Amino acid sequence: xxxxxxxxxxxxxxxxxxxxxxxxxxxxxxxxxxxxxxxxxxxxxxxxxxxxxxxxxxxxxxxxxxxxxxxxxxxxxxxxxxxxxxxxxxxxxxxxxxxxxxxxxxxxxxxxxxxxxxxxxxxxxxxxxxxxxxxxxxxxxxxxxxxxxxxxxxxxxxxxxxxxxxxxxxxxxxxxxxxxxxxxxxxxxxxxxxxxxxxxxxxxxxxxxxxxxxxxxxxxxxxxxxxxxxxxxxxxxxx
Numbered sequence: 001x002x003x004x005x006x007x008x009x010x011x012x013x014x015x016x017x018x019x020x021x022x023x024x025x026x027x028x029x030x031x032x033x034x035x036x037x038x039x040x041x042x043x044x045x046x047x048x049x050x051x052x053x054x055x056x057x058x059x060x061x062x063x064x065x066x067x068x069x070x071x072x073x074x075x076x077x078x079x080x081x082x083x084x085x086x087x088x089x090x091x092x093x094x095x096x097x098x099x100x101x102x103x104x105x106x107x108x109x110x111x112x113x114x115x116x117x118x119x120x121x122x123x124x125x126x127x128x129x130x131x132x133x134x135x136x137x138x139x140x141x142x143x144x145x146x147x148x149x150x151x152x153x154x155x156x157x158x159x160x161x162x163x164x165x166x167x168x169x170x171x172x173x174x175x176x177x178x179x180x181x182x183x184x185x186x187x188x189x190x191x192x193x194x195x196x197x198x199x200x201x202x203x204x205x206x207x208x209x210x211x212x213x214x215x216x217x218x219x220x221x222x223x224x225x226x227x228x229x230x231x232x233x234x235x236x237x238x239x
Contacts (some may be wrong), residue, residue: 009237013090016227017055019227019229020055021052021055021057021061022229023098023229023231023232024048024051024052024055024057024059025052025057025061025062025065025234026078026098027048027051027232028045028048028049028052028062028065028066028069028070028097029065029069029076029078030078030080030098031044031048031069032045032065032066032068032069032070033046033069033071033078036102036200037066037067037069037070043134043180043181043184043188043194043197044197044198045066046194046197047152047194047195047196047198049062050193050194050195051153051195051196052165054215057141068206069177073116076100076190077100078098078099078100079098079099079100079102080096080097080232081097081099081102082094082096082105082121083097083099083109083113083118083123084118084119084120084121084122084123084124085113085116085117085118085119085123085124086115086117086119086124087116087222087236087238088115088118088213088214088218088221089205089207089210089214089215089217089218091207091209091236091237091238092114092124092203092207092220092236092237093116093124093222093234093235093236093237093238094124094125094128094201094234094235094236095109095225095231095233095234096205096231096232096233096234096235097109097228097230097231097232098164098232099230100194100232103238104229104230105219108228108230109225109228112224112225112228113225115217115221116221125201126215127203127205127236127237128201128202128203128204128235129201129202129204130177130199130200130201131154131175131177131199131200131202132174132175132177132179132180132183132197132198132200133172133173133174133196133197133198133199133200133202134153134172134173134175134177134180134183134184134187134194134196134197135159135163135170135171135172135173135192135194135195135196135197136163136170136171136173136187136192136193136195137159137164137168137169137170137171137193137230138168138169138170138190138191138192139168139169140151140168140169140216142169144156144157144158144169144171144173145216147171147173147187147192148173148192150169150190151173151175151182151183151186151187151190152171152175152179152183152186153173153174153175153178153179153183154174154175154176155173155174156171156172156173156174157171157172158170158172159171159172160206171192173187174202177199180197180199184197196198198233200233200235201235203233203235203236203237204237204239205237206238206239207237207238207239208239209238215238218238219238222234222236222238
């Protein structure tokens with residue numbers, strides 16, 4: 001979820017899977033709360049449901065999360081909190097959290113950043129572009145650039161082959177945050193299946209640590225942050 005620095009094919013243990021499911025459920029709740037609880041009218045919710053299904057989240061868990069977000073069950077109030085700073089080796093990083101207790105989260109994030117450098121709001125934000133990002137697949141062979149132009153996206157790149165089913169075309173589409181919903185609807189109308197839809201931070205320039213050991217140190221730092229239950233997405237300039 002916004003952490004492209006992870007090693008490909010990394011397998012989660014049972015505890016890790018529980019954390020992943022918890023984060024997916026939070027995303028469903030928030031998506032249903034801030035938008036239409038009907039996924040047909042809510043691209044962010046559709047993408048969240050697709051991610052949950054890929055992780056085999058039980059249907060009743062998904063339905064309960066949607067109802068919580070829609071206010072039909074006991075209220076759950078998650079707030080988005082963003083932290084900025086540097087990972088080891090001066091790699092800029094933005095951490096987006098969903099939390100029901102900002103004081104707890106702030107305290108935990110400060111501890112996690114001891115090996116890095118936690119900054120104030122805006123400390124590294126200027127090193128990133130704020131854009132809408134949509135990942136989508138479509139059966140058959142298709143021209144992703146043509147699809148991007150028709151949808152009103154600014155740019156597009158092919159998805160990694162590991163993320164695309166055999167016989168499908170996959171693209172990562174970039175647009176202004178204000179155009180995210182319109183591009184989602186256009187791609188869906190063209191027959192593309194949306195697998196991710198989010199407002200993202202994209203690094204303007206990548207940072208390459210001096211050697212493999214330093215890069216490993218940076219990755220371990222990012223992994224420790226990502227393991228925290230309140231951390232929703234991580235954006236970094238790590239090359």
